[in-house]
Amino acid sequence: MSIFVNKDTKVLVQGITGNEGSFHTRQCISYGTRIVAGVTPGKGGQKMDDVPVFNTVAGAVKETGAGASLIFVPPPFGADAIMEAADAGVSLIVAITEGIPILDMVKVKNFLSTKKCRLIGPNCPGIITPEECKIGIMPGMIHKKGHVGVVSRSGTLTYEVVDQLTKNGMGQSTCIGIGGDPVNGTNFIDVLSAFEADPDTHGMVMVGEIGGSAEEDAAAYIKAHVTKPVVGFIAGLTAPPGRRMGHAGAIISGSSGTGEAKIKAFKENGIHVCENLGRIGQICKEVF
Amino acid sequence: MKIHEYQAKQLFAQYQVPVPDGRPAFTVAEAVAGAEALGGYPVVVKAQIHAGGRGKGGGVKLAHSPEEVETLATQMLGMTLVTHQTGPDGRIVKKLFIEAGQQIAKELYLSLLMDRATATVVIMASQDGGMDIEEVAAKTPERIIKVYVDPLMGIQGYQLRQVGFGLDLPKAAMKGFSSLLANLYQFFVASDCSLVEINPLILTADDQVMALDAKVDFDSNALFRHKDLLELRDLDEEDPMEVEASSYNLNYINLDGNVGNIVNGAGLAMATMDIIKNAGASPANFMDVGGGASAEQVENAFRIILADPKVKAVLINIFGGILRCDVFAKGVVEAAKKTGVTVPVVVRMEGTNVEEGRQILADSDLNLTSASDLADAAEKIAAAVN
Numbered sequence: 001m002s003i004f005v006n007k008d009t010k011v012l013v014q015g016i017t018g019n020e021g022s023f024h025t026r027q028c029i030s031y032g033t034r035i036v037a038g039v040t041p042g043k044g045g046q047k048m049d050d051v052p053v054f055n056t057v058a059g060a061v062k063e064t065g066a067g068a069s070l071i072f073v074p075p076p077f078g079a080d081a082i083m084e085a086a087d088a089g090v091s092l093i094v095a096i097t098e099g100i101p102i103l104d105m106v107k108v109k110n111f112l113s114t115k116k117c118r119l120i121g122p123n124c125p126g127i128i129t130p131e132e133c134k135i136g137i138m139p140g141m142i143h144k145k146g147h148v149g150v151v152s153r154s155g156t157l158t159y160e161v162v163d164q165l166t167k168n169g170m171g172q173s174t175c176i177g178i179g180g181d182p183v184n185g186t187n188f189i190d191v192l193s194a195f196e197a198d199p200d201t202h203g204m205v206m207v208g209e210i211g212g213s214a215e216e217d218a219a220a221y222i223k224a225h226v227t228k229p230v231v232g233f234i235a236g237l238t239a240p241p242g243r244r245m246g247h248a249g250a251i252i253s254g255s256s257g258t259g260e261a262k263i264k265a266f267k268e269n270g271i272h273v274c275e276n277l278g279r280i281g282q283i284c285k286e287v288f
Numbered sequence: 289m290k291i292h293e294y295q296a297k298q299l300f301a302q303y304q305v306p307v308p309d310g311r312p313a314f315t316v317a318e319a320v321a322g323a324e325a326l327g328g329y330p331v332v333v334k335a336q337i338h339a340g341g342r343g344k345g346g347g348v349k350l351a352h353s354p355e356e357v358e359t360l361a362t363q364m365l366g367m368t369l370v371t372h373q374t375g376p377d378g379r380i381v382k383k384l385f386i387e388a389g390q391q392i393a394k395e396l397y398l399s400l401l402m403d404r405a406t407a408t409v410v411i412m413a414s415q416d417g418g419m420d421i422e423e424v425a426a427k428t429p430e431r432i433i434k435v436y437v438d439p440l441m442g443i444q445g446y447q448l449r450q451v452g453f454g455l456d457l458p459k460a461a462m463k464g465f466s467s468l469l470a471n472l473y474q475f476f477v478a479s480d481c482s483l484v485e486i487n488p489l490i491l492t493a494d495d496q497v498m499a500l501d502a503k504v505d506f507d508s509n510a511l512f513r514h515k516d517l518l519e520l521r522d523l524d525e526e527d528p529m530e531v532e533a534s535s536y537n538l539n540y541i542n543l544d545g546n547v548g549n550i551v552n553g554a555g556l557a558m559a560t561m562d563i564i565k566n567a568g569a570s571p572a573n574f575m576d577v578g579g580g581a582s583a584e585q586v587e588n589a590f591r592i593i594l595a596d597p598k599v600k601a602v603l604i605n606i607f608g609g610i611l612r613c614d615v616f617a618k619g620v621v622e623a624a625k626k627t628g629v630t631v632p633v634v635v636r637m638e639g640t641n642v643e644e645g646r647q648i649l650a651d652s653d654l655n656l657t658s659a660s661d662l663a664d665a666a667e668k669i670a671a672a673v674n
Contacts, residue, residue, distance in 0.1 A: 020580070024610075076512060101510035102402050103439060103480055109407040110440045125609070137579070139609045139640050154555020155579060156607040160662070163607070163638060180554060182404040209555055212404045236558035238543075238565045239574070242373070246539040246554025246576040248509060249404065254422045276566055277559045278663035 002129035002174045003149070003194040003201070004092060004118065005068065009133050012037040012060045012090070014081045015072035016048045020096075024072065024137050025051065031140040033133050036064040057088040068092040070126065070135050075099035078122060079108045086115045093185070094135045095122035102248070105183040112185065119185025123247065125155040125177040136177070138162075146171015148288065149195035151188060152207035153180050153214075153247070157235060157277075161207055164281025170288060173201040180247030182211070188218035196226050203229045203288040205280070206271070208262055210236035211250045215262040223269035229287050232271040233280055234262045289506045291520045292336040294385040296484075296502035303475040305468055306498045310387035312336070319361035320354050322386040329353060330389035333360040337379040338525040340503065341371030347381065350389065357386065382524055390500065395488035396455055397421055398469070400476045402483075402507075408436040409476060411443075411469070413451050417488035443473040460495040468497050479517060480510030529592060536588045538577055545570030546673055548599035548631075550589050552577050552611045560605045563662060567670035572599045580610045586619025587626075594627050601672040603665060604635045606645075613637045613645025621652045629654060632672040636665040 011028070015021040016038025025048060029035050037060035038048050044055030054060035057069065069085040071078065071094065078100035085093045100122050112119055120127055126136015130143035142159060144166045152158040158177050165172060176191050178184055188206060195201040204226075208215035215234065222230055237259035239245045241252040252258050266273045272287045274280045297307040311322030323331045335347030342348050347369045351357040361384055370378035395417030403410040413433045416424045425432055433454035435447045448466040457465055468489075476484050483505040490500045511518050523531055533540030539554060543561075547569045551557035554576045561571040573596070577589050593602055606616050616637070636659040637645050649656055657672075659665035 020610075075509060099509045101480055101513075102482065102507050103477060103510065106402070106407045106409075106439050110438065137610055142639070152555070154553060156551075156553030156609060157555030157559055159607045159609055159639065160556060160559070182402065183407045207555070209558060214405075217405075233559075235555050235562065238561045238571060239558055240541070240543065243541050243574075244508075245541070245558050245574055248507075250554060250558065255426075276663075277563055278661065278666060 002132065003191070003198050004174065004176070005127055005129050005133045005135060007032070007132040009068050009092070009135070010034050010036045010064065010066045011068045011070055011135055012039060012057065012064065012066035013070045013072065014039045014057065014085065016040055016051065016053060017043055018072055021072035022048055027140070028070070028134050031134040032131070033135060036066050057084045057090065061088045061090060066090065068135060069094065071095040071097055073097060079104035082108050082119060083111050086112055086117045091117050092120070093117060094120045094124070094126045096124065096126060096137055097121070098123040100181070102181070102183055105181065109183060120176060121179040121184060123181045124179035125158060127174065127176045129174045130172050138175070142166055143175065144171040147173055147200060147202040148284065149173050149191070149198070149201040149204045150175040150207070151191040151204065152177050153209050153249070154207060154235065157207055160277065161205055161233070161280055165205070165284055168281040168285045170284060173198060180249050182249035188214050189221045192218060192222060192226055196228060201228065203231070203284070205284060206230055206232045208232065208234045209247070209250050210234070210239050210245065210252050210259050211247070211257040213256065216265040219265040219269040219271060222271060230271045231274055231280070231284050231287050232266040233274045233277065234259045234266070289508050289511060289521055290338045290525070291504055292338065292383065292522065293334065293502050294336055294383070295520045296504040297499065299475060299479070299504070300499055300502060303471045305471050305475065306464070306496065307502070308388045308390055308498060308500065310385055313361065313384045313386055314382070316358055316361040316365065319384050319386055320358050323351065323354060323357040326386065326388045328388065331357060332387045332389055333357060333364065334385045334387060335364050335369050335381040336383040336385050337369055337374070337381060338522070339371050339373040339379060341373050342369065345369050345371040347371070379525070390490060390498065391493040392490045393493050394491040396491065397424070397487050398489045399483065399485040399487070400472060400481070403436065406436055408438055409473070411435045411437065411447070411451055413455055415455055417490070421487065437473065439477060443470055457491065458495055461491055461497055465497045479514060480507045481505065482507045529596065533589070533592055536585055538575065538585060538589050538592070540592065541574040543571050543573050544598070545572045546598055546600040547669055548572045548593035548596060548602040549605065550575050550577060550593060550602070551605045552581060552607065553579060556605065556607060560603065563666045564603060564669060567666040569670050569673045572596060577611070581616070583615050583619035583622065586616050587623040590620055590623035591627050594623070594629065594631070599631060601631050601669055602633045603669045604633065605662070605665060606637045606639070608637065608639030608642060608645070612641040613639060614641045614648060617645040617648035621648060621654065624652070624654050632657060634659050634665055634668045634672065636662065
């Protein structure tokens with residue numbers, strides 16, 4: 001088993017005819033993902049390789065029965081694309097787009113609260129259930145089927161963690177990047193609770209970073225509701241306050257959002273803290 | 289993107305948020321002329337830098353005559369202002385703001401910011417104006433009023449009253465305050481602000497409310513739809529190396545250590561800085577070349593790092609996903625050829641096309657040390673600088 005996606009998930013790609021959209025669509029297809037449709041307004045009726053392209057998400061869903069969407073549209077149109085997918089009845093929306101204005105995301109969050117769907121991202125690498133379904137931009141070959149669930153705010157940092165897990169003989173049930181923006185869809189707690197409920201996930205790795213209080217909230221949740229072992233890592237302990245560290249959400253504001261506070265919360269709530277990224281694979285091996 | 293107080297107040301005025309009369313001045317003569325134009329003394333001479341705490345640092349002073357304005361402006365222009373927000377190096381003052389003095393009956397605090405957890409705009413207000421709000425929040429949280437506004441609904445009348453009565457304003461000031469807050473909210477959402485802070489907001493002797501200070505930060509991701517605001521960017525307030533990096537779409541922050549580093553992805557870049565620190569050295573920068581960097585971007589990134597005189601060694605840490613290791617390696621070789629490499633460089637690459645990437649570096653005749661994994665990279669970089 002796995003969470004949110006598996007080999008039966010039918011996926012459409014919004015922005016499929018763009019550079020990034022077409023490149024990653026091909027990567028996903030070669031990984032085995034069932035990409036059934038693409039959407040680019042004005043290019044309906046065309047094909048991207050063998051994938052039929054539609055003008056609207058509603059049209060694509062009606063024709064193909066897609067239940068998930070992968071979004072590559074440029075940031076000014078990102079919020080609109082997410083809302084279009086939600087309105088068309090797509091139940092899982094994965095938004096890769098980086099740079100969507102925060103006020104747009106606030107409106108999206110409000111809009112989604114009236115719909116039955118899950119948003120992953122934006123500004124994220126996506127979600128992968130190894131050897132079944134990859135909806136995102138992560139390199140597929142580093143993943144291996146197994147029993148560790150991975151959730152992270154980052155992209156390449158997640159690949160590093162997954163690579164070390166695989167090299168240490170630990171496969172993954174599902175890996176999810178929830179994104180580096182301050183306002184996003186699925187949060188740590190949503191993923192942790194799904195991993196807890198998934199019989200095939202035996203342990204979890206949670207990769208956080210400076211900014212906000214999502215890690216602290218998740219740590220409290222873990223203490224109260226998670227019985228499986230959790231290994232935690234926080235990036236940005238050396239980051240200066242008041243500066244945005246690449247991700248829009250990675251900023252220490254005054255005394256809030258520091259790495260120290262997050263590590264303290266991890267330790268106080270029974271999470272196994274990895275303080276040296278180079279050893280995270282080894283630590284997971286010891287804990288799991 | 290931050291702007292100066294005088295720019296923020298010009299925007300406030302456009303939104304009918306009351307501010308004292310004031311004039312920006314870039315020279316001593318402009319400062320004196322500005323003070324005279326205000327039509328009376330005292331006036332306040334205020335240094336304009338992108339950092340708070342200016343008053344305590346000697347950047348805000350009262351003047352009672354044109355001569356005094358001249359003396360103060362001469363002192364302030366060109367001075368290095370150090371506040372708790374500038375760091376020990378401080379900032380050089382290049383601009384002043386000359387403002388009409390006010391009769392202050394009470395100092396209040398008011399701010400609007402995006403609240404990540406609730407995805408709303410939160411209004412924070414307190415009767416303890418003029419103080420560090422974090423200190424108020426820590427010591428006397430009951431003295432802070434918080435009201436959450438749903439941006440789909442906009443700000444409601446009852447919320448304006450909640451803040452106004454919470455601040456215990458006199459009845460005569462209530463109407464003026466409600467209009468100020470409603471207008472400030474309009475400005476916040478219309479301009480895609482991430483923070484608007486007025487500290488202090490003042491109540492005058494004749495029951496007017498007015499923004500005596502103004503701090504505004506915009507959501508950089510939204511600036512594509514605010515070309516007018518983009519013109520307010522002051523490059524003098526930014527690190528020249530950071531300005532150059534941003535022109536190549538590189539995420540770069542200049543720090544004070546001696547190990548330069550180039551990484552793809554923000555999370556891994558932060559973690560790499562931490563690894564450098566763990567190994568007993570210290571990072572000279574944060575540099576995220578992004579997920580899909582071109583060879584040209586990589587070349588520019590490497591060149592910027594190598595040009596930094598405090599860099600004694602460079603750690604390159606790449607996990608190739610979208611950014612392929614061969615593309616990255618080509619960029620490194622190009623930059624090294626053009627700039628010349630005089631410091632030790634440790635390279636750790638993994639992921640897409642890693643074999644091709646390693647081959648390109650091996651064939652280049654460059655003096656690079658390759659690391660097998662992160663732990664190895666940390667050891668090698670520490671050995672290089674210690």
